[in-house]
Amino acid sequence: MTTAVRSRGARAHPAVAAHAAPVPALTMGVEEEFLLLDPETGRVVPGADVVRGRVRGSIAARLVPELTRFQVESNSEVHTDLDRLGDDLLELRRVAASAAAASGLGLVACGTALSGNVGIPPLSRSPRYHDIAREFRAVIRGQGVCGCHVHIGMDDHEEAVQVSNHTRPWLPVLLALTVNSPIADELDTGYASWRTMLIGRWPSAEPPPFFHSFGHYESLVSGLRASGAIMDRGMVYWLVRISDHVPTLEFRTADVCATVEETVLLAALVRALAATAVLDVRAGIAAPQIDQTLLRAAFWRAARDGMDGHGLDLLTGSRVPAWRLVRRLIDRVRPSLAASGDLRTVTAALDSIRRVGSGAARQRAAYARRGHLPDVARLLIEQTVAAPARRAL
Template identity: 65%
Template sequence: MTTSHAKPPCPVLTMGMEEEFLLIDPRSGGLRPVADQLMRRLGGAAACQVVPELTKCQVETNSAVHTDLRGLAADLLRLRTLTAAAASGAGAGLAACGTCLAGGGGMPALSSSPRYWRMYGQYRAVLYGQGVCGCHVHVGIADREEAVQVSNHARPWLPLLLALSANSPITDGKDTGYASWRAMLWARWPSSGPPPFFHSAGHYDSLLRGLHASGAILDRGMVYWLVRLSHHLPTLEFRTADTCATVGEAVMLAGLVRALAATALDDVRRGIPAPPVDQTLLCAAYWRAARDGMEGDAYDLLTGRVIPAWTLAERLLERVRPGLSAGGDLPLVTAELGRMRRHGSGAARQRAAYRRRDRVTDVAELIIRQTVGVPELLGGPPPSPGPAVAGTHAAPVGGAARAQEPTRQELR
């Protein structure tokens, strides 16, 4: 006798995260080119999961593959803690933020990799100020035809994913007026920005061949679209975000990305077409997200209206609820979204620290402390209330999120 099982509404996908960090002087907020010293201090498993980056003022950590958000959170916290200890031994603080706080506008101290020096030879001043840090969420989708269709379905939500992670308002000792200045700096690369609408995996590959032939990329690793097929893993890689200020916010981002990919994959398999979002408007929405973050307005690509960013976040939550439920992530993600709405985004917290005394060192202290803070989902203390942000749409309304069946009110 055959036993039938109900098919879950969405597939449960594997996930992993790459996080880039700056190495800064805790006393000044300036960059410290000590990545080589940091790498020599690492040992054990961490030595295989921490790698050099473009500059000597950066490192990148690579999580293991996970199916559970708590497991991912523990992995990220372990890597951040070990890397921070090695950075401290090398005379630097590990900073989870998108841009350098003081200085760093000129040519950075490049890592020794010949590939990075080839990039300098090809792109020259594009590298100025490129000591910037993002985080990349990989979701396991091995079928390339399905993966490019998932990318098409995800396009309308990419600006919001940036807004939720925005964590780089302070650069060169001043407030840039943007929640994510990293997004503006990274946009100078000729292969960056929102991905095109792909007709097929073959179309994707033909565009890569054209980018390479034109000189816009040197290799597949230089495809800097906000979503791309990984060139070395069977995954779809979401590259939208700044490096998140806290482990809790990084895990929230990973949960939303996985749920968005799973919901989209279910639509692909059901034959539901992706919305034909115009590329120009997608770029405009991404710019708006970089400027306003979660403390302002967003352009809803599906309705053509400007609305509060948190209203758009509520719509995303409804969109991906099946994927969050299938992975068991709904309570954790909504709880973290609620905390962010009450206490402010990473960008808002940086600005609040800066405005107290107009000192970058206060921002540096905040960032270094947040980087290795234990999130509540792993038993850490709840965050202390942040100062109100003038003009924000993120005023707190109500208490903490319930453990089961969160509603739209729980984002408040």
């Protein structure tokens, strides 16, 4: 593996070069959140109960409620193979979209509502969500945003927090690649990911701190509980966290991706970052102690510019074109991508984003043609169920 990587002119990752350790084969699962809207107006519609009620069979249990009644969440199976993950995600999207269409609605992968989400949203029936609304007051206004969460199988909590530390400098790059929420309340916000700005209202929604140990992680969670900043462990909204219900490290950085192809790209990069970090941890390589203030600044920059501007290189402290940071990320994880067989898929997906633009850029292009929100809605509906090029019908 190392020889093949070097033949491409890339420098092997130090843990691979020095220790020749096998890249760990990590499992992955994906949660995607979607909006339901009126295809004629682009306005969100609280039809989640009706839509979910139309779904039959085993897949019904994997389409679950979210915070609001105009959202639906899908949960993939656990996978090791990218193609199978993509097939699973596409089936979930198509089943949910079919149920939505039968209800006169459109299912869209979009980080924010184009229209109709001003004020307190219509909440799902869960008493927990209503308790959250009472406790956190106006923070709930305009919420109902949609993200994509990638779970990487990891049951050693001590190792998981160290993996989180190693991945921190690269998390804003993942956001920049997946930006998909430029429009909210019928306005172009000027941000490629307005969802990132909205979720930042929650007191625990921030990049993961640098954890000195799992004990340190737990002490911070306890402090959040004691302050009332979270009501339960499910409200630990760090952008990387240890899952409270499955044995995984959960990456919560991204907007819901516009297409399955982009979701698969995200999952591949997250898994490669985690695998590379595992090698570092096991080789005794220390994680860079990136300052939390600068990490937040890098997320702000990624949310503002996406792939159409600049990002903050947290390892050098300089502002550079976003695509340069992507190249550095690929250099960082290339051995892991090669070992898992994912490099070709990742390269093709990145070439596609370069060619057609990010999800945010495509929304803006659709809106710019006539200044007509239904044009954006139609684009989102079509993209949500589009098959990746390699398996297009």
